[in-house]
Amino acid sequence: MSTTTRSAALHLGLIALIAVLGLILPAYHQGNLARILVLATYAIGYNVLFGYAGLLSLGHAMFFGAGMYGLGLAMHHGDVSALPAFVIGIACAAALSAVVAMLALRTIGVAFMIVTLMFSQTAFLTVLYFGTWTRGDEGFVLAQASRSIAGLDLSNPDIRFYAALILFSAALLITARMMQVRFGHVLIAVRENEERTRMLGYDVFRHKFLAVVISGTISGAAGAAYALLFGYVGATFTSVQYSIFPLLWVLLGGAGTTIGPFVGALFMFYLIDYTSGLTSAYMLIAGVVLVLLTLFARAGIMGEVRKRWLRWLP
Amino acid sequence: MSLLRTKGLTKVFAGLTAVNDVDLTVEAGRVHALIGPNGAGKSTLVGMIAGRISPTKGNVWFDEVDVTALPAHKRMRMGMAYTFQITAVYARLTLFDNLALALRDQHRDKVLAALDRVGLADRADSLAGDLSYGHQRLLEIAMGVAQAPRLLILDEPTQGLAESEITGFNTLIRQLAGETTILLIEHNMNVVMELADHITVLETGEVLASGTPDEIRASAEVQEAYLGTGDAET
């Protein structure tokens, strides 16, 4: 079996498996999995920039938030219906990523991390500042009646689940394909040795720019979907914590692998779910996992699998 | 018609003049060597030619086109290729992937053929980082050649190579000399004398002398400044 065929089998197989789980899982876990699928989409977006392009952003919550608020404000204040609002959400995230890319890509390494963090904080504070419309930390609820597309009620758990799965599948397959074509290969080359790649005739800036925009747009789509499917928009999703989460998920699952983001999101979701039953200080576990990962397993779960056993793993 | 021409090329780094008013002409089809003591400004000069460093003053023409303001990657697309002084291959990628990037093509046959030119086709699936230093250098040259450049710029290509590897390198360059023009920074005088059609000597950022190997060997100034120290190989 060629690598492309194996890759297709892996991705489609995973999607099929999740589709089946959607039918048989009890309500609580089905709901969790739906949430995980949307968050995994966010992680997939983050992985494009961190795993493949090698740029560590500490501010992705601003993209997730742009999608969320783009859709949320349009629906709540603008009376826009779900599908167009979703497009608006994605467009907001795309626009924001382009602007941030133009500025942040002028820096490298640690400066890039700090700059993205600062821009994201600005976004978060701006959401709080315009509390009259955004309701700040408290957030607002999207009316159930408005959350439907083509007559399908997205608050219905089953419909919600499969909508989340469609979103996730799209992100997964697009990203997987992207890494198989020239653009993806050059992205990795830029990550591995930027100067070398430049001297092979590739426009490094253009590739990084597109990486940021694609990454931000996918993250924004996840944000918009989260609001649409779970009916709530709040400032927490633009806070630093929501910038750290995708980093955590991708590191844990395996940066630079296609299914790593999903694995990481799944694992952490249930780990935090379990820990928050024990204490209100559940982020402690996130801290511990981060430290352990950087010390012992930078490749993450799927990364280690790829290193040791399945060399062909995309 | 010269393939590459510079005029008045100057680079000043915060008070230090690394390259001063250099006029250089490289004719198509030749092997042109750039020599000079450490710190003479060779890498900086070549950096300006390749587009990695922007000049303080002066111009660069490639194929009679003024490329002074053109970014490096566009110059590469115009037909330049560049190998780094410190080997810069993609250590974590396979030889195949390395060459595929250089070729801008994924077709198995083409990539293997390109690898074959330097005798590395049988290692196509090894990681570049696992290669010996000499082989990594070869890989990098293969990558440069794969781009079918009009001008191949080699920055100290034999540094760190064993004698036998240097002989292989010389043979390779002589084979290439027909298809492409080569601009080579070298410290190894044996290699220079054997390969070069034309030599430019740089000292403290300025052109000291320029001519055929015989002329350079005979030049009193060059003897005094460089060759005469007996420091023929570094």
Place this chain on the structure above:
Amino acid sequence: MLAMLEGAVGAAVLALTALGLSLVFGVMRVVNVAHGEFYMLGAVLAWFIATSLGGHPAIGFLAALIIAPLVAGIIAVAADWLVLKHLDYDPESTIVATIGLLYIMQQSALMLYGPEARPVEPPFNSRIALPWVEWGENGLALFYPWGLGTTTYKLFVIAAAATILVAFWLFLSRSRFGLIMRATQLDSETALAFAIPVEKVYALVFGLGAALAAMAAVLIVPIQQAHYLMGGEPLLLSFIVVIIGGLGSIRGTIFAALLIGMSDGIISVFFSPTLAKIIATLLVALVLVFRPQGLFGKKPA
């Protein structure tokens, strides 16, 4: 004038905190995102010490001033020895690791100290009315406008911070360890060649940075309260100070701290605090984008 005095108190404490961050980055080239949490640790420890010792608040305060920075320093040294050292101080990995450290410290505080904000009594605290100069009937005269006053404690904070800063500057420029630190900052490889135990120096520097932050927090906690989330703002402000003031230079840090401390107070009075923070955050980002100047990661050519 009142705003300025309040600003001065904030600036004094900020200068100490930022110095700790600047020191760590200057010598180790490490951005310690958990720096704010060491600050918080200082405040929380101060509360613990003051509460357990009882008696006159001055005793608790004095004890806290000595013990809290020491404990913070020890924890920092441990963190460096167990984690950062093994990452070879790689810039990316250390940031991620210190983020992890941030959550560990913050959430531990939540678990052990609780979510409430608790006050600590200052060791002394009497109001002082401040005079103002005006043209009166008989020429220049001092008078005491109602409401214009400060407390002896606040003046003490400013004095104490200034003293510590001066002491530190002396330490850095005169002592042997200061010399070692500066040498390691300039060129760690050469320092190694001179038999300077670079790793141990790093551990001590990391500890020192944390201790400074903790000390600053002990000074401020009688005025503010100790809360497990209080590390966030000092972290942000320290970042701003360090980026604007330049690294490793004590003068730059003090100057920037004064600037930021004063203006933060003034802006907050006239605009909303949120807007002030928005401006500050955006400013940091834009400074980094347009004047990278070898501030982070790039060694000067």
